[in-house]
Amino acid sequence: MQLWLIPLLPLAGFAVNGLLGRRLSKTAINAVAAGSVLLSFLWVLKTLSALGVFGGGNPLEQTYVEHYFTWIQSGALNIGVDFAIDRLTAVMLMIVTGVGFLIHVYAIGYMAHEGGYYRFFAYLNLFMFFMLVLVLGANFLLLFVGWEGVGLCSYLLIGFYFSEKFATDAGNKAFIVNRIGDFGFSLAVFLIVVHFGSLDFATVFGKVQSMPVESTAGWMTAIALLLFVGATGKSAQIPLYVWLPDAMAGPTPVSALIHAATMVTAGVYMVTRSSAIFLHAHGALEVVAIIGLATAFFAATMGLAQNDIKKVYAYSTVSQLGYMFLGLGTGAFSAGIFHVMTHAFFKALLFLGAGSVIHAMSGEQDLRKMGGLRKYTPITFWTLLCASVAIAGVPPFSGYHSKDAILASAYEYAPWMYWVGVFTAGMTAFYVFRAFFLAFFGEPRWKADAHDAHGHDAHGHGHGAPHESPPSMWIPLAVLAVLSLVGGYINIPKWLEPMFKVAPEESGIPWTAMVSVAAGLTGVALAAWFYLIAPAIPEGLARTFSTPYRWIYNKYFVDEFYDSLVVNPTVDGSRSLLWRVVDAGGIDGIVNGAGKTVRNVGGILKRMQSGSIRSYAAWVVLGSIVVIVAITMAGGAR
Amino acid sequence: MPQLPPSVPLSWYLALSLILFVLGIAGFLFRRNIITVFMSIELMLNAVNLSFITFSYKLKQVDGHIFSFFVMVVAAAEAAVGLAIILTVFKNRQTLEIDELSSLKN
Numbered sequence: 001m002q003l004w005l006i007p008l009l010p011l012a013g014f015a016v017n018g019l020l021g022r023r024l025s026k027t028a029i030n031a032v033a034a035g036s037v038l039l040s041f042l043w044v045l046k047t048l049s050a051l052g053v054f055g056g057g058n059p060l061e062q063t064y065v066e067h068y069f070t071w072i073q074s075g076a077l078n079i080g081v082d083f084a085i086d087r088l089t090a091v092m093l094m095i096v097t098g099v100g101f102l103i104h105v106y107a108i109g110y111m112a113h114e115g116g117y118y119r120f121f122a123y124l125n126l127f128m129f130f131m132l133v134l135v136l137g138a139n140f141l142l143l144f145v146g147w148e149g150v151g152l153c154s155y156l157l158i159g160f161y162f163s164e165k166f167a168t169d170a171g172n173k174a175f176i177v178n179r180i181g182d183f184g185f186s187l188a189v190f191l192i193v194v195h196f197g198s199l200d201f202a203t204v205f206g207k208v209q210s211m212p213v214e215s216t217a218g219w220m221t222a223i224a225l226l227l228f229v230g231a232t233g234k235s236a237q238i239p240l241y242v243w244l245p246d247a248m249a250g251p252t253p254v255s256a257l258i259h260a261a262t263m264v265t266a267g268v269y270m271v272t273r274s275s276a277i278f279l280h281a282h283g284a285l286e287v288v289a290i291i292g293l294a295t296a297f298f299a300a301t302m303g304l305a306q307n308d309i310k311k312v313y314a315y316s317t318v319s320q321l322g323y324m325f326l327g328l329g330t331g332a333f334s335a336g337i338f339h340v341m342t343h344a345f346f347k348a349l350l351f352l353g354a355g356s357v358i359h360a361m362s363g364e365q366d367l368r369k370m371g372g373l374r375k376y377t378p379i380t381f382w383t384l385l386c387a388s389v390a391i392a393g394v395p396p397f398s399g400y401h402s403k404d405a406i407l408a409s410a411y412e413y414a415p416w417m418y419w420v421g422v423f424t425a426g427m428t429a430f431y432v433f434r435a436f437f438l439a440f441f442g443e444p445r446w447k448a449d450a451h452d453a454h455g456h457d458a459h460g461h462g463h464g465a466p467h468e469s470p471p472s473m474w475i476p477l478a479v480l481a482v483l484s485l486v487g488g489y490i491n492i493p494k495w496l497e498p499m500f501k502v503a504p505e506e507s508g509i510p511w512t513a514m515v516s517v518a519a520g521l522t523g524v525a526l527a528a529w530f531y532l533i534a535p536a537i538p539e540g541l542a543r544t545f546s547t548p549y550r551w552i553y554n555k556y557f558v559d560e561f562y563d564s565l566v567v568n569p570t571v572d573g574s575r576s577l578l579w580r581v582v583d584a585g586g587i588d589g590i591v592n593g594a595g596k597t598v599r600n601v602g603g604i605l606k607r608m609q610s611g612s613i614r615s616y617a618a619w620v621v622l623g624s625i626v627v628i629v630a631i632t633m634a635g636g637a638r
Numbered sequence: 639m640p641q642l643p644p645s646v647p648l649s650w651y652l653a654l655s656l657i658l659f660v661l662g663i664a665g666f667l668f669r670r671n672i673i674t675v676f677m678s679i680e681l682m683l684n685a686v687n688l689s690f691i692t693f694s695y696k697l698k699q700v701d702g703h704i705f706s707f708f709v710m711v712v713a714a715a716e717a718a719v720g721l722a723i724i725l726t727v728f729k730n731r732q733t734l735e736i737d738e739l740s741s742l743k744n
Contacts (some may be wrong), residue, residue: 611740617666 001047003066003083003136006093009040010128017125021118033121034104037128041097048090061498063202065138072141084138084201087496091337092135092269095344096339099243099261100128101475103271106352107253109472110359112390120160120251127153131262135269139187139199143270147185149232150263151178157258158250170246175245181233185270188226195219205276217280224277224284227270228291235267235321238295242559244318246311252355256309260351261316261344268324268340272333275500279331289329289410293417296322298556302426304434305542305553308365311355312435316391317347319428332409333500338492339402345487346390348479350432353384358437360466361446367435372444376466379474381440386481388436392429393520395513401488404513411512418512422519429523437531476637519590651692658685672724672734676717683713 013036017029024032052059063086072079083265085093089198104124111120127150134146151174159171189199196204208220231237236244247259258264271288278285296319303315320343327336350477360377402506403425411418422440468474473594491575493500530538551557608619658681665678687706694702728734 032661387724613736614667621663 001050001064001066002043003047004068005043006040006047006083006097007129007132007136009036009043010125010132012036013125014122014129017118018122021122024118025442026112026117029121030108033125033239033306034101034108034162036125037097037101037104040128040132041101044093044097047085048093049349051085051090053090057320058498060085060090063138065202077193077199079139079141079199081142082138082200083136084140085136087499088269088272088337089135090490091341091495093132095341096128096131096262098136099298099344099348099480100131102479103253103257103261103348103352106256106355106476108471109250109470110253110355111251112470114251114554117159120157123156123160124254127258127263131266134266138201140192140201140204141199143273144185144189147230147266147270147451148182149257150266151175151182151234154178154247154258154263157254158247160250160254164249167249170243170249174247177240178233181230181240184226184229184233185231188223188230191219191223191226195223201273205274208280211280220277221281221284224274224281225287227274227277227626228284228288230569231267231271232291233267235264235269236295236318237291237322237325238298241295241299242317242562245311245314245555248308248314252310252351252358253294255314256348256351256355259314260347264317264321265324265340265344268321268328268336271325271328272337272500275328275423276378277331278328285329285331287329288325289413291419292322292325292327292329293410293420294322295319296326296424297420300424300431301552301596302555303431304427305549306431307367309357309367309370309435310351311440312431313347313350313354313365316428316432317343319424320391323403323421323424326410326417328408330406330409330413330417332406332493333575334493334496335402335405335409337496338405341490341492342390342398342402342484342487345480346387346484349383349387349484350391352389352473352477353380354482356380356469356477357384359469359473364446367438369446370439370444371442371446372440373466375442379468379477383474383477384436384440384480386484388432390487391432392482392524393425393516393557394429394524395517396488397485398483398487400513400517402492404510404516405493407516408510408512422516425516426519426523429520430527433524433527434531437527441532442535648696652689655685655689655692658682658688661707662676670736672727672736672739675736676720680713681715683709 013032016032017024021029048054051064053257063084065082065084068081068083070078071081104121107120107124111117114120130144130146130149130153133275134143134150137143137146155171158174159168161167192199192204196207198204233240244259244264248255250259278288299315299318299322303312303319306312308314320339324336324339324343327333327339356377357370357373357380360373360380361370364370386397390399407418407421407425410421450596469477608615610616661679662678662682662685665681666675669675669678681744688707690702690706690709692702694700694706724734727739733739
């Protein structure tokens with residue numbers, strides 16, 4: 001079935017653009033970058049249809065595995081380069097290549113005026129390669145390879161504007177915070193090797209499933225928790241979420257592709273993939289649920305007061321990822337993956353729409369300086385409206401279906417989690433529509449020709465009035481808008497049912513769904529009231545509740561807390577102890593000392609080199625005598 | 639092989655060899671004229687030859703003889719080359735003082 005073609009096509013695109021891109025024309029770069037992803041997408045479609053996915057019947061009952069070669073053979077441990085497709089992978093493949101292709105097309109329009117054009121598309125293709133390895137890999141090590149690879153590409157693309165200090169800082173932050181999570185992940189992988197003697201998904205999960213359900217060994221919980229530590233890093237959960245909002249320093253298509261639609265859901269995918277382990281570790285599963293819920297809630301509150309349009313959506317991403325983990329933690333794995341898919345549609349659309357707005361505003365990202373854009377950018381307006389209603393959970397659009405599957409599962413698990421989730425859903429609707437209303441309605445708060453091109457995206461190319469985006473940008477928006485609206489009718493939980501049991505569907509609409517829809521609509525209504533009808537209210541509220549507002553506005557000072565707790569001690573310790581004492585004193589002392597000693601000894605020895613033959617002869621005689629005496633003392637030359 | 643007179647013990651030959659060798663060293667170290675130094679080298683070589691012959695006689699083996707012939711051949715070749723070098727040095731520098739021939743240093 002040639003599964004290897006799926007990731008290898010974008011890799012080829014990366015190689016061509018990365019090595020030759022400097023000499024290629026923009027058209028050629030576009031063709032290679034988007035074309036390789038399109039081919040990959042078509043190959044996914046062909047593979048899946050060959051596996052019977054689009055026909056009737058019951059396709060992919062069994063995991064389809066392709067073995068290429070043995071990678072590591074060490075004792076009993078045998079790790080192969082194997083790709084596998086099961087129903088979960090099929091969903092992820094469709095999301096990654098489909099949404100990925102749309103975003104590549106969008107980026108052609110968005111990046112048209114940027115420097116480093118070929119570099120950008122080379123990185124983007126490399127990201128696609130690693131992401132596809134991540135979802136196709138049939139063992140934990142290949143998963144880890146993809147995992148690290150997407151982290152690398154994320155770092156490269158966040159720091160794409162490498163001449164800006166904040167961009168490189170954000171890239172470093174993302175990379176370093178992810179190291180913490182990856183450390184946990186690698187420990188989990190080691191534990192799996194120790195306890196199962198294999199890293200193959202089939203072997204490991206087979207052994208886990210043959211264990212009795214009640215057996216919740218401590219090491220099983222440890223594996224599950226360590227895997228989840230990895231997921232908190234990659235998927236931006238408390239306590240490691242801090243890198244994702246800063247990651248918005250990258251170009252907007254990157255935010256859409258990597259930091260909303262695909263890479264950040266890798267943690268959700270990984271936990272879902274390891275569901276067998278998590279189901280044997282209920283404590284760990286509860287931790288997943290609580291962390292997910294807490295992340296959803298706190299990220300939503302932080303999103304309430306952000307003024308940068310991309311930051312609003314970034315906190316929204318963190319919050320929605322929290323929802324996904326809430327679903328996983330409460331046992332609704334298929335609902336979590338369902339939300340991964342719908343979230344990929346509407347969040348990619350939100351970011352691309354935000355990019356379109358930023359493009360229209362020539363680099364301005366501050367919501368306070370937008371307003372009244374509806375007239376100027378009608379397509380962006382309508383598509384962003386689609387995304388906003390989808391994320392707000394308004395029926396019958398996609399967010400409603402997946403979010404309510406999660407909330408229903410949370411209610412089964414613990415009612416209080418459901419209520420917190422509902423409250424969060426209300427906040428989500430509020431802040432998303434707040435951004436929407438601030439950008440598109442009201443009086444324009446900008447002046448034509450007066451934008452200084454200082455935007456975080458460095459996307460300024462002074463045009464006068466705001467303008468609609470080119471077709472390469474709005475066509476992907478339109479496609480994603482359609483998907484955001486109707487994506488909820490792709491019944492992922494039913495599709496995944498052979499892998500993850502689903503609670504029997506109740507007839508009619510459960511009241512839990514009605515409550516959460518009501519919460520969402522309330523959020524929308526409040527946003528409309530605050531930002532359309534009575535703009536004085538939010539300012540008044542911010543004044544009345546100045547202390548909570550200050551906390552939310554400053555994101556609970558978590559960054560400052562981490563700075564003072566971890567970052568500054570590390571930097572200061574490195575500077576004063578490791579650098580000044582250990583490096584300058586110790587290591588340099590040894591190295592320079594060795595050199596100095598050799599020079600001193602040489603300074604003495606060089607006096608032997610007098611240039612007089614007779615003194616050399618004297619040394620020879622002296623040396624011979626010493627050798628003879630030594631041999632004699634040692635008992636003769638026998 | 640002729641029988642040596644019994645009145646001359648073997649150690650005398652070795653002692654003579656040692657004396658000749660030390661004289662050679664002393665000459666090499668303390669004389670300044672290159673030709674004298676050169677002769678000192680020949681003296682040392684022959685001192686060694688003498689001890690080779692002595693041991694060869696004592697051990698009733700022919701190896702020592704072979705070796706001493708070998709040394710003689712090398713010494714002859716060395717004498718030819720060495721004297722040629724000395725001639726050239728004298729032509730170029732008008733001196734045979736060994737201490738003045740130190741231009742290789744620095």
